[in-house]
Amino acid sequence: YPKKLILLDKDTVDPSNLNRQFLFDKNYISQYKTSAIKQALSSRFDINIETVDDFASEDNLEEIFSKHKKENLFGIVSGDNPNTVQLATRFFCKCRIPFLNIGYLN
Missing domain, CATH: 3.40.50 (Rossmann fold)
Structure with a gap:
């Protein structure tokens, strides 16, 4: 698997995301999606994840x-x-x- 992921997004987790985006749960609501994904993946994989909370x-x-x-x-x-x-x-x-x-x- 990759050694580093760079996540770029300024969206936040919304309740409507919970039924279709499996990395999020209700604890992540209102957090930046990049931070929520980093937390979810870091708990499962040994990987360096950089987040950029901005739109492309x-x-x-x-x-x-x-x-x-x-x-x-x-x-x-x-x-x-x-x-x-x-x-x-x-x-x-x-x-x-x-x-x-x-x-x-x-």
Whole structure:
């Protein structure tokens, strides 16, 4: 499994997430999703998880990914906003970083 995950999102856990997003429970309501996912995964796996509580932008994607060797990167896009999905897709293609789009806006 990966040695490091970087989670980027500014959404918070809402009660409506509990029936479809299995990493969350009622204790995580109102927390940033990145923090909740980090807590849930850290309790199960020995993995380094970095969180960025912000919405994706060209600048923060550039800043995050510039710190790592391109050949060791893989992106996963799970956006609920068409502009965000398009921005991330363009960024990964421009930087030649392989990625999956797993959101419901496929």
